[in-house]
Amino acid sequence: MIKKLDLLIIKAFVGPFLATFLISLFVLVMQFFWLWIDDIVGKGFDFFTIMRLVSAVAATIVPLALPLSLLLSSIMTFGNLGESFELVAIKSAGISLLRFMRPLFIVAVLISGVAFLFENNIIPYANLKLDALKWDMVATKPAFDIKEGQFYDKLEGYVIKLGKKDKDDSTIRDVIIYERNFGLQDNLMTAQSGVMRVTPDKRFIEFKLRNGWRYEEQGNRYDPNTQFIRVGFKEYKKLFDLSSFTMNKTEDSLFRYSPKMLSVRQLDIAIDSLGNVDSFFYARSERELRGALSFVRYRDSAWQTKPLKDSNVASFEAMIPTINKIVVYDRALSQVNNAKSNISLLASDYKDRENSLRSHWIEWNRKFTLSVACLVLFVIGAPLGSIIRKGGLGTPLLFAIIFFVLFHLLNTFGEKAAKSGAVNVFSGMWLSTVVLIPIGIFLTVKAMHDSQLFNKEVYYRLFKKLRHLFTTSLPAKK
Numbered sequence: 001m002i003k004k005l006d007l008l009i010i011k012a013f014v015g016p017f018l019a020t021f022l023i024s025l026f027v028l029v030m031q032f033f034w035l036w037i038d039d040i041v042g043k044g045f046d047f048f049t050i051m052r053l054v055s056a057v058a059a060t061i062v063p064l065a066l067p068l069s070l071l072l073s074s075i076m077t078f079g080n081l082g083e084s085f086e087l088v089a090i091k092s093a094g095i096s097l098l099r100f101m102r103p104l105f106i107v108a109v110l111i112s113g114v115a116f117l118f119e120n121n122i123i124p125y126a127n128l129k130l131d132a133l134k135w136d137m138v139a140t141k142p143a144f145d146i147k148e149g150q151f152y153d154k155l156e157g158y159v160i161k162l163g164k165k166d167k168d169d170s171t172i173r174d175v176i177i178y179e180r181n182f183g184l185q186d187n188l189m190t191a192q193s194g195v196m197r198v199t200p201d202k203r204f205i206e207f208k209l210r211n212g213w214r215y216e217e218q219g220n221r222y223d224p225n226t227q228f229i230r231v232g233f234k235e236y237k238k239l240f241d242l243s244s245f246t247m248n249k250t251e252d253s254l255f256r257y258s259p260k261m262l263s264v265r266q267l268d269i270a271i272d273s274l275g276n277v278d279s280f281f282y283a284r285s286e287r288e289l290r291g292a293l294s295f296v297r298y299r300d301s302a303w304q305t306k307p308l309k310d311s312n313v314a315s316f317e318a319m320i321p322t323i324n325k326i327v328v329y330d331r332a333l334s335q336v337n338n339a340k341s342n343i344s345l346l347a348s349d350y351k352d353r354e355n356s357l358r359s360h361w362i363e364w365n366r367k368f369t370l371s372v373a374c375l376v377l378f379v380i381g382a383p384l385g386s387i388i389r390k391g392g393l394g395t396p397l398l399f400a401i402i403f404f405v406l407f408h409l410l411n412t413f414g415e416k417a418a419k420s421g422a423v424n425v426f427s428g429m430w431l432s433t434v435v436l437i438p439i440g441i442f443l444t445v446k447a448m449h450d451s452q453l454f455n456k457e458v459y460y461r462l463f464k465k466l467r468h469l470f471t472t473s474l475p476a477k478k
Contacts, residue, residue, distance in 0.1 A: 009077070009104055013073060013104055016080075017070070028064060029061060060130055062123075071377035071381040072400040074378050076385065078382055078383075079390045079395070081386075082388075083389050087386055097447055101382050101383075105382075115370060116368065123260075146162055161176045162174070163176075170196060170197055175189075175191040175209060176189070176190050191211060194212075208236075209235070211233075212233055259359045267367075271360050274357040362415065362428075362429060369430060376440060377404070379440035379443075380436060383443040387443065410432035410435055414427070414428035414431030
């Protein structure tokens with residue numbers, strides 16, 4: 001049964017949680033755009049494309065924003081109650097901190113479940129759309145970005161060099177245009193000045209050149225009877241097609257087989273098919289090496305290597321006739337090289353399959369670690385807020401950043417260690433949880449006993465006593 005005390009703490013929590021969630025989501029989305037700004041700016045994307053990108057990024061970041069918002073809002077909630085002495089009044093009424101935390105813990109469990117459902121069902125689809133959209137946006141070339149003094153080769157069939165561009169970015173001087181084709185002819189155009197602009201329909205770049213020359217070679221380059229033509233002009237208009245710059249929509253099917261595009265059920269199926277990697281490669285290596293090492297097919301099942309004890313037995317080299325030694329050596333070397341090539345290919349395939357299996361296990365564990373992180377960070381934030389007893393956004397934000405950075409570093413370090421194979425996947429992906437749970441238990445115990453863990457007056461008095469003890473223990477000067 002929900003009591004008035006439960007409603008009080010839930011109402012005090014909802015406002016800070018929604019505010020911190022939106023702030024966290026905004027900051028994390030801006031972090032993405034900060035990393036990809038060079039690939040997005042200056043390519044003429046429309047508003048609808050940008051909004052598609054923002055929505056896909058926001059959807060993929062929700063599971064990371066939920067733990068951060070839970071941590072910050074729980075610190076703010078209990079800090080506000082402690083600063084207004086409501087927490088003291090509740091404790092004086094005989095209500096323990098754990099009973100006071102119970103309604104918010106239930107809310108945190110529900111949020112953790114929502115985070116798992118979001119991570120399992122919506123994130124794979126959002127990742128699929130985001131990767132396809134990023135591929136299209138990165139592959140889209142800048143429509144009009146010709147720098148002075150540099151060769152620009154992004155216009156299909158041409159290389160352009162501008163000696164100088166005026167401040168209006170339209171007037172150009174000392175223009176050189178090379179024509180690229182499948183032949184070996186040297187065709188180019190030079191001009192002293194000109195004007196460049198994009199046509200109103202955005203389909204062409206128009207160059208109006210003045211006072212220049214066009215050089216063209218006709219005929220086979222290796223034929224001595226080729227013709228070299230030079231034509232002068234006062235004005236010349238050249239159009240460059242921009243159709244290759246338009247953004248194309250990549251099919252989502254190109255990215256759907258990545259592990260991060262799969263749900264838990266799909267990951268279970270993929271892991272089951274990849275799990276028998278050892279037996280699969282053992283059978284494959286035996287099958288492929290049997291052809292390279294012909295003597296294997298004659299091997300007896302009870303055959304064992306034994307040292308030669310009879311000194312009268314001649315060596316293998318002495319048994320080969322001299323006239324056939326070169327042939328035998330060549331065939332043996334060829335078989336060894338063939339076996340070596342097969343083994344190298346098998347080793348490469350085995351490593352790729354093993355990495356794929358590890359990637360699937362990492363994504364499987366990620367579905368649960370981010371959900372559990374909501375509970376772990378709440379268990380840290382709630383007692384931490386009751387200890388520091390500071391409301392607002394300043395002090396809670398400082399502690400939230402410290403613990404979230406610690407969580408993020410441990411999570412990143414563990415994931416990289418798991419990907420490299422330095423540790424097993426379970427240890428790497430659950431490293432942050434294992435480290436932070438004892439911290440949460442420690443803070444909860446301290447909060448239940450009204451610890452002065454973050455009271456600066458306690459540390460000041462302790463330092464004062466230590467200084468007094470240190471000064472009195474020193475021998476007096478004579």
